[in-house]
Amino acid sequence: MSEEKEKIQFHLTEELVEQVEQLIELQNDKELHQLLDEFHYADIAEILDELNLEDAIYVIKLLDSETTSDILMEMDEDNREKVLKNLSAKEIAEEIEELDTDDAADIISELSEDRQVAVIAQIEDQDHKAEIEELLAYDEDSAGGLMAKELVKVYETWTVAGCMRRIRGQAKNVTRVHSIYVVDKQEKLIGRLSLKDLIVAKSDQKIAEISNANVDFVNVNEDVEEVAKVMAKYDLEAIPVVDENKTLLGRITIDDIVDVLKEEAEKDYQMAAGITSDVEADDSILDLTRARLPWLFLGLIGGVGAFLIMEGFQEAFNKYAVLFFFTPLIAAMAGNVGVQSSAIIVQGLANNDVKGSVNGRLIKEMLLAALNGFILALFLFLFVWASQGDAITALAISVSLVAVIVVAGLIGTFVPLFLDKRGIDPAIATGPFITTSNDIFGILIYFWIAKLILGI
Amino acid sequence: MSEEKEKIQFHLTEELVEQVEQLIELQNDKELHQLLDEFHYADIAEILDELNLEDAIYVIKLLDSETTSDILMEMDEDNREKVLKNLSAKEIAEEIEELDTDDAADIISELSEDRQVAVIAQIEDQDHKAEIEELLAYDEDSAGGLMAKELVKVYETWTVAGCMRRIRGQAKNVTRVHSIYVVDKQEKLIGRLSLKDLIVAKSDQKIAEISNANVDFVNVNEDVEEVAKVMAKYDLEAIPVVDENKTLLGRITIDDIVDVLKEEAEKDYQMAAGITSDVEADDSILDLTRARLPWLFLGLIGGVGAFLIMEGFQEAFNKYAVLFFFTPLIAAMAGNVGVQSSAIIVQGLANNDVKGSVNGRLIKEMLLAALNGFILALFLFLFVWASQGDAITALAISVSLVAVIVVAGLIGTFVPLFLDKRGIDPAIATGPFITTSNDIFGILIYFWIAKLILGI
Numbered sequence: 001m002s003e004e005k006e007k008i009q010f011h012l013t014e015e016l017v018e019q020v021e022q023l024i025e026l027q028n029d030k031e032l033h034q035l036l037d038e039f040h041y042a043d044i045a046e047i048l049d050e051l052n053l054e055d056a057i058y059v060i061k062l063l064d065s066e067t068t069s070d071i072l073m074e075m076d077e078d079n080r081e082k083v084l085k086n087l088s089a090k091e092i093a094e095e096i097e098e099l100d101t102d103d104a105a106d107i108i109s110e111l112s113e114d115r116q117v118a119v120i121a122q123i124e125d126q127d128h129k130a131e132i133e134e135l136l137a138y139d140e141d142s143a144g145g146l147m148a149k150e151l152v153k154v155y156e157t158w159t160v161a162g163c164m165r166r167i168r169g170q171a172k173n174v175t176r177v178h179s180i181y182v183v184d185k186q187e188k189l190i191g192r193l194s195l196k197d198l199i200v201a202k203s204d205q206k207i208a209e210i211s212n213a214n215v216d217f218v219n220v221n222e223d224v225e226e227v228a229k230v231m232a233k234y235d236l237e238a239i240p241v242v243d244e245n246k247t248l249l250g251r252i253t254i255d256d257i258v259d260v261l262k263e264e265a266e267k268d269y270q271m272a273a274g275i276t277s278d279v280e281a282d283d284s285i286l287d288l289t290r291a292r293l294p295w296l297f298l299g300l301i302g303g304v305g306a307f308l309i310m311e312g313f314q315e316a317f318n319k320y321a322v323l324f325f326f327t328p329l330i331a332a333m334a335g336n337v338g339v340q341s342s343a344i345i346v347q348g349l350a351n352n353d354v355k356g357s358v359n360g361r362l363i364k365e366m367l368l369a370a371l372n373g374f375i376l377a378l379f380l381f382l383f384v385w386a387s388q389g390d391a392i393t394a395l396a397i398s399v400s401l402v403a404v405i406v407v408a409g410l411i412g413t414f415v416p417l418f419l420d421k422r423g424i425d426p427a428i429a430t431g432p433f434i435t436t437s438n439d440i441f442g443i444l445i446y447f448w449i450a451k452l453i454l455g456i
Numbered sequence: 457m458s459e460e461k462e463k464i465q466f467h468l469t470e471e472l473v474e475q476v477e478q479l480i481e482l483q484n485d486k487e488l489h490q491l492l493d494e495f496h497y498a499d500i501a502e503i504l505d506e507l508n509l510e511d512a513i514y515v516i517k518l519l520d521s522e523t524t525s526d527i528l529m530e531m532d533e534d535n536r537e538k539v540l541k542n543l544s545a546k547e548i549a550e551e552i553e554e555l556d557t558d559d560a561a562d563i564i565s566e567l568s569e570d571r572q573v574a575v576i577a578q579i580e581d582q583d584h585k586a587e588i589e590e591l592l593a594y595d596e597d598s599a600g601g602l603m604a605k606e607l608v609k610v611y612e613t614w615t616v617a618g619c620m621r622r623i624r625g626q627a628k629n630v631t632r633v634h635s636i637y638v639v640d641k642q643e644k645l646i647g648r649l650s651l652k653d654l655i656v657a658k659s660d661q662k663i664a665e666i667s668n669a670n671v672d673f674v675n676v677n678e679d680v681e682e683v684a685k686v687m688a689k690y691d692l693e694a695i696p697v698v699d700e701n702k703t704l705l706g707r708i709t710i711d712d713i714v715d716v717l718k719e720e721a722e723k724d725y726q727m728a729a730g731i732t733s734d735v736e737a738d739d740s741i742l743d744l745t746r747a748r749l750p751w752l753f754l755g756l757i758g759g760v761g762a763f764l765i766m767e768g769f770q771e772a773f774n775k776y777a778v779l780f781f782f783t784p785l786i787a788a789m790a791g792n793v794g795v796q797s798s799a800i801i802v803q804g805l806a807n808n809d810v811k812g813s814v815n816g817r818l819i820k821e822m823l824l825a826a827l828n829g830f831i832l833a834l835f836l837f838l839f840v841w842a843s844q845g846d847a848i849t850a851l852a853i854s855v856s857l858v859a860v861i862v863v864a865g866l867i868g869t870f871v872p873l874f875l876d877k878r879g880i881d882p883a884i885a886t887g888p889f890i891t892t893s894n895d896i897f898g899i900l901i902y903f904w905i906a907k908l909i910l911g912i
Contacts (some may be wrong), residue, residue: 232718237711281804285824329756330759332791340729
């Protein structure tokens with residue numbers, strides 16, 4: 001049996017963190033090594049995220065670059081930034097040498113421009129450097145920005161035996177092989193093979209005979225969200241990236257897509273809550289404020305707008321004070337309906353589920369809102385009539401509720417569609433933006449209808 | 457080169473759907489076969505989702521089970537349900553024979569109990585049937601409910617050469633091999649190997665010598681969200697599933713986790729918008745109403761609560777009507793702040809980012825809310841003073857805003873934490889639940905403070 005101990009499930013405990021801190025304090029490198037060598041790099045990264053900056057840097061400098069490069073990739077982005085600030089360009093370059101090209105490019109792009117130049121200059125492996133520089137040129141939200149140069153490729157003219165010999169060398173550099181890509185003499189992607197295919201084939205067959213021409217691929221400039229959709233749809237674990245001429249440029253693996261999916265979900269969720277940048281629960285108060293205040297300000301302005309509308313109707317006060325007591329209800333319903341409608345549309349757009357004509361959707365949303373509004377308005381009518389004794393007032397408020405719900409539903413449905421057609425992320429339309437605008441429209445419509453029905 | 461044509465990127469167009477519909481109308485099976493054989497099963501599923509039920513069934517009955525079983529898995533759940541209703545138990549069993557055990561178990565569990573019994577009785581392959589029945593016994597949100605029985609396992613006593621011979625047979629049944637699992641004589645998981653390891657090893661070595669004892673695994677009863685976290689954290693593409701004795705029971709592959717991640721994100725997003733069940737933009741009006749109405753009702757009740765509070769303060773009306781004009785603003789700010797706070801906490805809980813003591817979090821949230829509240833209240837104070845000319849009223853409203861924001865922030869922070877500790881999904885705390893309760897608290901606090909400061 002190989003030397004590694006049996007896998008024990010990792011648990012990040014306070015005791016473990018304290019144990020590490022103490023070993024660092026005593027500068028007991030030997031025991032620290034022994035302790036940390038047992039852990040997966042993702043687990044060590046979790047430990048480092050709990051240490052203060054000085055201790056984290058101590059550990060990074062203690063362990064070898066092959067391990068620390070992986071640890072750095074797994075650390076929280078903000079902590080990684082602080083650690084990198086405390087490493088010299090040469091030290092960072094040593095980490096870069098150990099990383100796959102996609103991770104290397106990601107780390108370098110997190111540095112300031114001056115540092116990027118300094119670090120790249122220190123990379124000794126010239127091929128590695130050239131590949132990283134190529135990747136840095138691509139947009140970070142494109143396939144080129146996500147891909148790695150590490151892959152296993154074979155030429156169609158090789159035999160299976162020759163292939164086995166040569167890929168031993170290539171495969172050592174590739175963490176997970178997945179598909180082996182088959183190219184022609186001009187480096188154009190023409191097919192794929194699996195290790196399984198190689199194993200079951202006869203050793204004198206030519207690669208061209210066993211290669212599968214049916215290979216999925218993405219263009220290097222394709223949006224990462226599209227890449228994620230393709231990979232999820234066809235259950236792919238890796239996909240080759242090509243240029244317009246189908247020249248094989250790199251590949252994207254499913255673990256990177258999993259990260260993209262998680263980040264996308266978080267971004268949409270935060271946008272729906274009105275948080276403008278990528279913050280976490282443990283960020284500083286200043287960072288959190290900067291992310292949250294803009295949308296709160298929007299809500300404040302919306303509230304002022306509501307005030308001005310209500311002030312405009314204040315002659316109605318003396319006669320119909322009860323109208324004003326129901327404004328929070330009307331505004332809240334408008335907001336809730338708007339958020340529901342926009343959430344469904346935004347998800348539908350993300351899943352390419354939104355089909356059918358615009359008119360069809362208009363009619364459907366109006367019917368849906370009218371149905372929901374009618375049911376709710378019925379209950380409201382009975383309540384107001386019972387509590388106020390006045391059927392006309394009850395009617396005014398209930399009819400307003402139906403109208404407000406229909407309009408809020410339409411706004412919630414069509415604003416995301418409109419944004420999407422203009423190439424703007426429709427998820428902006430959810431959350432405080434929708435609730436605030438629906439509040440205003442809701443109150444406006446409410447008082448107009450009340451004015452109509454009650455003759456004020 | 458093998459027979460498959462070169463991959464052309466698939467586009468679902470109206471023309472394509474019409475073409476398929478016409479061929480079905482003419483019952484031109486030969487051309488229909490030729491057309492569809494070019495497409496990946498996920499693409500054919502997209503086409504079928506566009507056809508009416510009769511046409512979809514026609515295609516399912518036309519193509520062979522090996523293809524249609526995969527197509528059925530990829531179809532929209534509602535459409536699949538309708539198609540399955542129109543197949544006999546024997547026909548469904550034929551599809552089941554072709555599916556991997558995890559997909560087979562999923563499809564069977566979608567049927568009614570009577571049909572499940574009927575279909576299982578028709579499965580000819582007894583091993584396949586036994587494995588499916590085993591999987592059906594597990595909770596669908598556990599590792600057991602997600603795993604498949606298909607995997608490649610070798611015994612530690614085999615040699616590399618013997619291994620290569622035997623896994624050719626096993627590997628034919630496994631779509632993607634990933635890791636080969638090493639077990640002892642009692643079928644206990646003791647290590648793993650990759651195909652790459654096998655290729656670079658000498659043929660007379662024993663498996664025990666080259667096996668890697670450091671193998672991640674999950675317990676069969678583990679929650680799928682936990683499994684997803686482990687696989688994302690360690691960049692795994694497959695993970696073996698074991699029981700308490702470490703007996704190897706099955707494995708989960710990354711494509712299933714990708715689906716779990718996407719469904720989780722959608723569920724949270726819909727919960728944040730106040731939608732109770734899994735609906736899509738193109739569902740029927742009745743289904744959409746059933747999903748949306750409950751939360752709207754909650755909002756209605758909240759609105760009625762707000763009305764009752766305001767009615768209780770109505771003597772203040774004549775003197776301070778302006779207070780009532782600002783209630784939508786106060787309520788909206790309370791709602792926005794609450795949603796922001798809860799969204800950050802819910803995401804933090806999902807990412808295991810929420811550390812630190814409860815008291816520390818309390819203080820941080822209060823400071824954050826106070827800071828945001830103070831900035832917004834300053835602007836509000838200036839506005840009210842300028843528009844009303846009365847500094848005391850302006851003070852009352854502004855101080856209320858700060859108090860309301862602090863309380864809303866605290867509610868938004870601690871309700872998700874409280875739910876999470878009780879084992880309830882904290883995402884329920886976002887959306888209409890939070891906005892409605894914060895509206896009520898907000899208005900209550902507003903009028904209390906106004907009463908205090910203005911002496912009403």
